[in-house]
Amino acid sequence: MNTAELPVPPQGWNWINQLADTGWVVARTVVSPELSRALRVEAETLHSEAMLERAGIGRAGDHTIKSDIRRDKTRWLSRDEEVQARYLDVMEQVRLAVNEAFYLGLFSYEAHFAVYEPGAFYKRHMDSFKGARNRVLSTVFYLNEDWDETDGGALAIFDRAEAEEAVELVLPELGTLVIFLSEDIPHEVRPAMRDRYSIAGWFRVNDRGIAPSLQVVQTTTPVNPDI
Ligand code: OGA
Numbered sequence: 001m002n003t004a005e006l007p008v009p010p011q012g013w014n015w016i017n018q019l020a021d022t023g024w025v026v027a028r029t030v031v032s033p034e035l036s037r038a039l040r041v042e043a044e045t046l047h048s049e050a051m052l053e054r055a056g057i058g059r060a061g062d063h064t065i066k067s068d069i070r071r072d073k074t075r076w077l078s079r080d081e082e083v084q085a086r087y088l089d090v091m092e093q094v095r096l097a098v099n100e101a102f103y104l105g106l107f108s109y110e111a112h113f114a115v116y117e118p119g120a121f122y123k124r125h126m127d128s129f130k131g132a133r134n135r136v137l138s139t140v141f142y143l144n145e146d147w148d149e150t151d152g153g154a155l156a157i158f159d160r161a162e163a164e165e166a167v168e169l170v171l172p173e174l175g176t177l178v179i180f181l182s183e184d185i186p187h188e189v190r191p192a193m194r195d196r197y198s199i200a201g202w203f204r205v206n207d208r209g210i211a212p213s214l215q216v217v218q219t220t221t222p223v224n225p226d227i
C-alpha cells in the first residue's frame with residue numbers, strides 16, 4: 001500500500017506534548033468512564049470497610065503522621081484485585097507511552113487510593129526532591145461525580161518552586177487524570193468539604209543515574225492521545 005494514502009493522523013492536542021511543554025497535564029480520556037466508575041465503587045467500599053488508613057509523611061521507617069501537613073487516608077492498590085489490576089494496566093500503557101516519547105526510563109509504578117474527608121487537605125509540597133533516587137512522574141486520578149467548586153478539594157498546581165499563584169486549579173471530577181513531574185511541580189490539595197476520592201501514584205526509575213530531566217526525543221511521531 002502506498003503510504004501517501006494513509007489517513008493523516010489527527011494533529012490536535014495530546015497530553016504527552018503538553019507534559020513535555022509544561023511539566024504537567026490534565027487528561028480526561030485516558031481511563032474509560034466504565035473503569036472510572038468501578039474504581040469509585042472500589043474506593044468507597046474500602047472506605048466503608050475502614051480499610052483506608054491515615055497517611056504519613058516521609059520514607060518507610062520514618063513514617064510519621066503529620067496532621068498539620070496532610071489529612072488523607074490511603075491504601076495501596078493491589079494486582080490481586082481485578083478492578084485495581086485494570087487501572088494498573090492502564091498506567092502501564094502510560095508508562096510505555098512516556099518512555100517511548102521521552103528519555104525518562106520509567107521502571108516501576110505504585111499507587112494508592114486516598115480519601116480526603118470533610119476538612120482534610122494536603123499542604124503545598126513536591127512528591128520528590130531533586131536528585132533523590134525516587135519518584136519521577138506523579139499521577140492523580142479522581143473519582144468524584146458532580147463535584148462543584150464549593151465542595152473545595154481542588155488540586156492547586158504551581159509551575160515552579162517560587163510561584164505564589166497556582167497556574168491551574170483542578171476539580172477532582174470522575175475521570176480526570178493529572179500527570180506531572182514529581183521533582184518540579186509543587187501542588188496542594190485545598191480542604192475538601194465532602195468525601196473526596198482519588199488514586200495517587202508514582203513512577204520510579206530503576207537507576208536514577210540513567211534518567212536525566214525530561215527530554216523530548218520524538219516530536220513528529222504522533223502519540224495516541226488516548227493512551
Ligand atoms: C499526593 C497528592 C493530590 C490529590 O498524594 O501526594 O499530592 O489531588 N495528592 O489528591
Ligand code: MN
Binds near residue numbers: 125126127187
Ligand atoms: Mn503530592
